[in-house]
Amino acid sequence: MFPAVVLFIKCTDGSYFRGGTISWLPQTNNPSVINSTRAVIINQRYAWLESTVSSVCSPTTILSYGLIGDNTTNKLNCLSSSTTCTTANFPTNLTTLVPCTDYNSLLNMSTGESSLIFNLTVKTDGLVIGYGSHSTDLSWMPLNMINDSALVNISMYLNLSARSDNGLINSSPTTSNPFVIFVQVNVNTSINIPMADIDGDIIQCRFAESSKNYNGITVDECGEVCYSEALPNATVLFSEDSICTLNVTLPSSGYYAVALQLEDFLENATEPLSSVPLQFVLYAYEESNITTNSSTNCTIAPNITSIDPDNPSPGSTVYAAVNVPYTATINAQSGCGIQPNTSIINFLTISPPGMIKTDVPFLESDGSTYGINLLWVPTSDQLGMNYTFCAIAIDINLYTSEQYCFDFMVGPKTTTSGPYITQPITTITTTSTTTTTTGQPVNYLPLEVGLGIGIGLPLLCLLGFIARNYIWRYLFGFLRSIFDSRVGNYRTADDLSLQKMTPPPSRSLDEKDPKKTPDYREQYINEKNSSSSPSNQKQSNLIRRKSASPSTTSAFELGSLSSTTISMFSSTTNALPTDRVEHIASSTTNPLLLGGSILVRAYNKQNDSV
Missing domain, CATH: 2.60.40.10 (Immunoglobulins)
Incomplete structure (x- = not known):
């Protein structure tokens, strides 16, 4: 069962009502929850006979937001039980008086519109709101087909329950239909009724009824201007695919009242989400006009x-x-x-x-x-x-x-x-x-500044990271290679210690370097050895075989031999290296007789270490 709000207006005291419409929508798009409080906007638009005291309108009235309407009865009342009205927190000060917005001297008509915002508590049993005094005083302006004074009731069905498609509160249909439409007498005329719905629902129109039931509540939607009383019997209302058309032929000049209800539906639904009123007059004129x-x-x-x-x-x-x-x-x-x-x-x-x-x-x-x-x-x-x-x-x-x-x-x-x-x-x-x-110039400066900061700063940080971790690493290696080519491969004491801890792999003395890199020392030794005697070559081979023997473990001692090393920086006298140079000569053997020269033995030792 849907919560319902029904508004009906009974206008009295000779105000000469000329039409009106009411619509509603939630102030926010918050989901509908039972027993929660939701703000609702009620939009009211009414037309009155401008010559009456309570409905006089002028530019001064418009600029001062002067109110027009019925001075006798102008409050919206809760017609549900007092308990329901209290638990729904229905306000008691909602007025039907509206600021004058338009007046037309030729048609003797003034119109006004207002928007009221108030809170309602969503209830499962619904709520009925009404405006009326049950008075017999004249409300409508003089109308054709109505012999006596015609009372006005305007009713609205307000549904605060959650829509089944999105869980939100529904918004009712709206209309911009004018309050007076001109129709030539005895000419069949089709009148298109404008309708809109911000939810995109299917909209249907129907004639208002004198006894309409909303969830057990019976409401009079049209007072004394219901279809059967106010319009010719041949009048037809077409409603399909959100299009509403009134087809009418008026028999004589004068004013005729029309009372409709506009309702919105979900697709394939038979019960409306809401129902709002639209009442206006048709002015029939003779061809002689x-x-x-x-x-x-x-x-x-x-x-x-x-x-x-x-x-x-x-x-x-x-x-x-x-x-x-x-x-x-x-x-x-x-x-x-x-x-x-x-x-x-x-x-x-x-x-x-x-x-x-x-x-x-x-x-x-x-x-x-x-x-x-x-x-x-x-x-x-x-x-x-x-x-x-x-x-x-x-x-x-x-x-x-x-x-x-x-x-x-x-x-x-x-x-x-x-x-x-x-x-x-x-x-x-x-x-x-x-x-x-x-129509409006666009200032792109904030966008450009935002993009510059949001994109440029992270990009700058990324480039700095790349420069720090990659470009500098390769640049440092390039500079170091230049330094080594000019100065030589400088090894620290830590490098030498590491070399001692990691012994080279064993290789045969006769095994050649797989890279076969030319060595100026080998070229030099070959040239010297080619002129040596066979005995020296035999002795050298003997030294190589014995050097490869596992029993040879003592280091080759150069003793007090020294040489002068020349560098790019200074000339200094340094002792030749004594580490990891092996030999087989005894302490009583002259090292110069074992394999030729010191350079020869160093070259042999180099092959052994490889």
Whole structure:
């Protein structure tokens, strides 16, 4: 069972009601939880007879946000049980009086709109809210087909339960339908009812009922202007695929009331998520009201050509800044261009609170365009709010243009001039729309600085790491190779100690170096040995064989032999190395007789160590 809120309005005391609509949406997109508190926004828009004292409107009234409506009964009441109303925390000070936003002297009509924000506790048994006094005083303006005073009830079904598709609170359908529509007598006329739903739900429309049950609560949705009482029997309402069309033929001139309900559904669902009212009047006029000169009579409807200077397209959103004046001109032309009896005599508008307009259209310099001026300075109280502006042009023959609507979003004051406009681009294959931003200059400096810091600093650190761990390592090795080639392979004492600890692998004396690297010492020794006697060669071979014997373990001692070493830095006298040079000569044998020279023996020792 869904929680429900039902609003119905009973207008009294001769206020001469001319139509109204109510819609609702959650203030935030928080999930719906039973017994939790959620803020709800109730949007109310009503039209009244402007000549009544309580509904007089003027530019001064609009600029001062003066309230219009029924002075006798103007509170929303909880109609559920007192226990349910208390546990739901329903406020007792919600008013149906609205600030005047538009007035039309030719139609004797004033309209107003308000948005109320209040908290409700989500309950499983639902909640019914109503506005009415059960009075028999006249509420509606004089209507055809109604012989006596007609009472007004407007009902709304508010569902706070979680949607099955996303767990959030639902938002109701909305409409920008005008409160008066012109219809020629005895002409079958199709009227398209604009509907929208921010959740993208399927929207259906139906006639309001005098006895509608919402979860066990019976509500009167239409008072005394229900379909069977207020419209001809041949009237038909079509509703399919989120399109609502009223097909009507009115038998005589005057006003007729229409009471509808707009409901949103999930796909393949039979129970609505919500139901909101739309009530308005049809004004039927005789053909004699139209100019009868056939040579100048125009039967083509006028059209709104532009909204200067920004020209927002229908359905687009205009960014309006707090305390910054928004000015525009609504331009319209007759469907027949420059011809006699084709002037634009009136505009019907739906405006944000505080916007003033030209009362009577003026002829522009081109001689065929008529316009009205708009002026609006959003206040800080309107910050974050969204409003819809709509206009309809009416020519002297009472033909009306298509309704031209765009939205306002109120934001803080910015440093850029001109409104910020998002234009919708509608594709053919889908019902969704995308927007592209135009009109406001974009400052890329913060983006460039952010990218420079966010990307440049880590990149600099990476390059430093590479330079430290790779480039410097190879550069150091390159410099060291240059140093070794100039100075020689310098070994520290630690290097020599390590060499002592790691003995070379054993090799045969006759085994050649696999790399076969030329050695200047070998070349030198071969040349000397080639002139030696056979006995010396035999003795040298003997020395090599004995040196390879495992019994030879003593080190080759050079004793006091010394030499002078010349380097690039200085000339010093150093002892020749005495480590790891083996020999087989006894202490009584002259080392010069064993294998020739010291250089020969060192070369043999080198082969042994390899």
